[in-house]
Amino acid sequence: MPSATTTHPAGTAPGRRSRTPAPALFLTLIAVCSAVTAANIYLAAPLLSLMARDFGSTPSAVAWIASVAQLGYAVGLLFFAPLGDSANRRRLVAGLTVVTAVALAASATAPGATALAMATFVASAATVIPQLLVPLVAERAPAERRARHVAAVIAGLFTGIVAARVLGGLAGQAFGWRWVFGGAAALTLVLGLATALVLPSQRRREGPLFAGLAALPSVLRHSPDLWRACVRQAGMFGAWSALWTSLALLLTGPEYGLSTAAAGLFGLFGLTASAVAPPAGGLVDRFGAARVVRSAYLLAAVSVPLFWLGGHVLIALFAAAIAVHAALVASHVANQTLALTATSTPATANTAYVVAGFAGGAAASALAGYAFSHFGWGGVCGVAGVWLALGWGVTAVRR
Template structure:
């Protein structure tokens, strides 16, 4: 896997309408918006016990809500993210912001699990704004600093994920899970519209709602680099999702008996990802994506047995959480940078990459929920290990 032979992403010539703030301010705003919108996908994970109590169900009976969120995100990416190669980004981000905020508000008012699942699915499908912004950042970045610019957005994205788990758990314990969704709706509305206001208001080609999905097979066939990035990140993200979406069940269950708020604080270990992202970006710019991905997979392979041991030993769980987040973010920065530079249609390629990643995450999360119900935390650890092996092994099926 080499990024040296890839095609640079298409750049758009500046126009009168294509005006943005200073580069540092623009990148910061995009990173913050990515943090807020990415958090929407993971709001449910730390709140599963509270939801179950409210609806009179067992926690394992509502665990699938976390998988619904990831599946919804993958579906939204499939249809909306490719439009970044052709549509007016400002209008698209505005519409998606409004839909996301409305769906989050509906989640807060949901009378039952079924309605909640539908609202979470719609919110997650519409909250694809970060993946419309990342190709723009890659297009505008200097070639020798592209991975570092992508890493800045990735750092924001993972900060949002950590915030969803930590602040979501604390706020849920203090005010109830419904207020968490209501607050997320307001934040999404504010940051999404602020970001849309500074985006280029420019239509750059022709495209339709179905043109992106239709183009994905040919894009994947034409680029082995993109194929490997997709498959490897699907394996990595699946392993992370299996462990992280089930972790609240372990921490609030008989093994540890923690409250929802205390379990949510465990997500602070995810700040490892925010710290690792800039380092990973610099390493990708210097040594290439392949070496960084290999190292990340090695870290993840070490974390799985530590997670298994963490079912009874808290210190092992701490170490495993740091390793899996470092592995995930390093792999993500490397693979996404490769995907964004693998073809002349970066938004479509990025769609293929993130859809593969989140489809892998949704599948692993769903299987992990079943495994936890039947085999406990050991079953979840096995699912994570299998997903890593599949991701690495299948990536070599095309050369």
């Protein structure tokens, strides 16, 4: 990464210079903050059985809370992430950190499923901090290493997702699901504010507050590369979300009969994503995004029948989990790097990209909950297969 002194890209006005840590330390702090905040979106998934028991319901009846979290994140991205092109990132990150922590604390004390869903929606909408930081990382990285720097943050993000499933499941089993949300509130507050303190402080030129949001349709219309990245990641993330948010229902159900803690340990396979991200970044820098995304889709297509077989054969479930995480993160590194470099407004383009991904994920996971209730695990695998086919087919037809 370049010098730690503040630069002034288009749309900014020179302000007082601010010191940031050494490049490696700065990137590490951003990756850790991304891990902690990204985990908030997935806290509910491994705790569905415990929540259902507490609320006197069934796991499938509260599975929609996991979808609400993803939908909230997509809404937050739509309104807050474009501000990265115009607002002071330091103040924005600090403010969103406080809102997220308060909403997580409210989740921990929610008296019922509806109140929990509302608090989770607010927490997820405010915890968009990683997507404010990724454009900054891409902006400061050398062009020949940009994908590798983006991949470092993505590795942190997926480590947080794994931690949410594994540590969340273990802590929920030991202390109750409410303590998991309370602990997440404390971690988010500490890491978010620490990151905000070291961000470059920039005075931006005044403009309409949601100018970036209003510009989204035009940015998508005039950038075929960005449009393609959005659609392909929506398909990939939707397939992953359908499978991963429903997996706890399969593992704790009659087929396997695992405890919440044991099912949470299954999330360790998600470490594949953290391990794949750095080499995926190197491959994107060397061979380009298109080839990496194509290979990722092929791998994801192989994982779907493996997941279906995993409904009865545990070893197939192991292989499928590794394959789908490797496919997801390789696709994400390639598509997000492409999105960040496709336009002159990276924060706005990144908003379009991540909103598309999470909207696809929220829709797929909601449909997967319905499919699991009516058609079992095979229905969930069917939803994942359809999402992959749509993500690739639509972009293959339109040039």
